[in-house]
Amino acid sequence: MSKPLLVVVDDEPDIAAFVGDVGEYVGFDVVTTNSSRKFQQACLSTPPAAIFMDIVMPYIDGIELIGWLSEQKISTPIIIMSGYDGYIGMTELLGEKQGLTIVGTLTKPFRIDDIEPLLLKIIGQKK
Numbered sequence: 109m110s111k112p113l114l115v116v117v118d119d120e121p122d123i124a125a126f127v128g129d130v131g132e133y134v135g136f137d138v139v140t141t142n143s144s145r146k147f148q149q150a151c152l153s154t155p156p157a158a159i160f161m162d163i164v165m166p167y168i169d170g171i172e173l174i175g176w177l178s179e180q181k182i183s184t185p186i187i188i189m190s191g192y193d194g195y196i197g198m199t200e201l202l203g204e205k206q207g208l209t210i211v212g213t214l215t216k217p218f219r220i221d222d223i224e225p226l227l228l229k230i231i232g233q234k235k
Contacts, residue, residue: 112157
């Protein structure tokens with residue numbers, strides 16, 4: 109049986125890698141990217157079981173990606189992260205209004221103990 113796919117997008121490579129490592133630990137196959145365009149390609153090529161996304165990124169930001177995910181009718185559970193706390197609530201509300209499933213939000217910096225329960229919730233396991 110194959111593992112569920114987690115797609116992580118963050119313009120900070122270390123954070124994307126950190127989230128990816130936690131995702132692998134809890135049982136996901138993981139694709140990490142620092143590019144919004146590569147994120148879009150990854151979501152279209154293999155529908156992910158979960159998305160972990162930053163909001164503030166160059167070129168196409170997380171708010172624009174929320175709109176794109178809605179347009180593509182991607183119903184994947186989403187976890188939103190940002191170093192800018194003020195953007196999180198607005199992005200979460202926007203995603204929910206557009207019919208997306210936002211399962212959690214995190215403000216950077218965060219720890220493994222913050223990420224793990226959200227990812228386990230998505231794959232239906234209990235810690």
